[in-house]
Amino acid sequence: MSLETDRWSRHNFWGVVIDAPDVAVLARFYAQLRGWSIHRQDADWAALDAGEGVGYIAIQRNPDYVRPTWPSRPGAQQMMLHLDFEVTDLDAEVDRAVRLGATVADVQPQDDVRVLLDPAGHPFCLYTS
Known part of the structure; x- marks a missing residue:
């Protein structure tokens, strides 16, 4: 069994899932920003592989996504995390x-x-x- 197979057969992963209107754009951005690979991707979902550890970032398509404001303002879309x-x-x-x-x-x-x-x-x- 390869190291990559061993890594993805684990069952103790945790991650952060980010909504976006276009999964491919955001997955490519964070993969290039961090030098990570895209483990899995389709039109609705992508998972980024940091190559070590048990954490990951995933992107999920949300057709109703609204961009958050920074800094936050009362009555405007708030960020959920950063x-x-x-x-x-x-x-x-x-x-x-x-x-x-x-x-x-x-x-x-x-x-x-x-x-x-x-x-x-x-x-x-x-x-x-």
């Missing part, structure tokens, strides 16, 4: 994320963190420690 990714070179990784389709948010509350919006509008953070 993803944080540690990086070693913040400026270089922000530039790369933008080239992949992210947008830098107008509001930046910390010096060592950059809030970006993925192609579907979900806020996510790149940070250094």
Whole structure:
């Protein structure tokens, strides 16, 4: 049995599932952003493989998806969560994320963190420690 088969035959995975209007666009974005592979994908679902550990990110199609606002405003669509990714070179990784389709948010509350919006509008953070 290969290591990949061993990994995906486990039964202790946990993950985060993100709604999006277009599964392929968001799956490709996060796979390229993190250097992960897309384990499984169809028009309604994709699972991203970090290559180690037991966590994953999945994307599910939601035709009624509404982009959240950042920062939040009363009465506007709220974000349900955001993803944080540690990086070693913040400026270089922000530039790369933008080239992949992210947008830098107008509001930046910390010096060592950059809030970006993925192609579907979900806020996510790149940070250094």
